[in-house]
Amino acid sequence: MSLILHGLAAFLVEAKRRTYAGLDDEATVATPLLAGSKQLEHRAPPFAYRDIYFGMGFFVGQETVSRNDQVIWSMSYSGGARAEITDRQTLLEIYKFLRQALLAIDVAEPYRGPRLFEQAGMTYRNDVEGALERFHGVETISRRDGALLYELRYSGGLLR
Incomplete structure (x- = not known):
């Protein structure tokens, strides 16, 4: 590399730990560029x-990294809790667990969380292909009994 x-x-590992994974909405900027969005920066x-x-x-959403004010890397993502999960408390539990998994990000694959993370009766899996230059993946959260709670798809890489 x-x-x-x-x-x-x-830098990606540091930025992700200091924004959503580590601080949740506390990292949100006061006036986002796009109305109605959450915007986190590091x-x-x-x-x-x-x-x-x-x-x-x-x-x-979309993440971007600039180097000397030029965007060099980006990742887009979409997903979330299963549609039938609508109560706020369950959503908060899923996303709290997700942030714990995302804190375990590794410099070898700095996209989302680790390949596998288990805690509090939930399992996070991250199946990713590619390298920092071009990659795509799917992350899921399920209960210990295998019931799927959450799924997210992502892709990105270096811009040229």
Whole structure:
């Protein structure tokens, strides 16, 4: 991995831990660029990270990383809790567990969470293909009994 790619991977891990995974909505900027969105940002020059998404039960978003004010990497994603899960408490439990899984992100695959994470009777799985330059994956959360609670699809890579 080149020095720039390694620096990008390390920055992604830091940015994700310091935004949604670590701080949830506490990392949201006060005036997002797009009305009705949540926008999270982290900077560590020469890199800057921005995550903009809409929705909660089902959500759609895009992350970008700039280097010296030029966007060099992006990832889009969509997914969420199963449609029949509508009570707020269950949604909050699923997303709290998701943030715990996302905190376990690794520099080797800095897209979402680890390949497998288990805690509090739930299992997070992340099936990803590709490398930082171009990748796609699916993450799921299920109960210990195998009942699917959540699914998200994502893809992205280096821009050229």
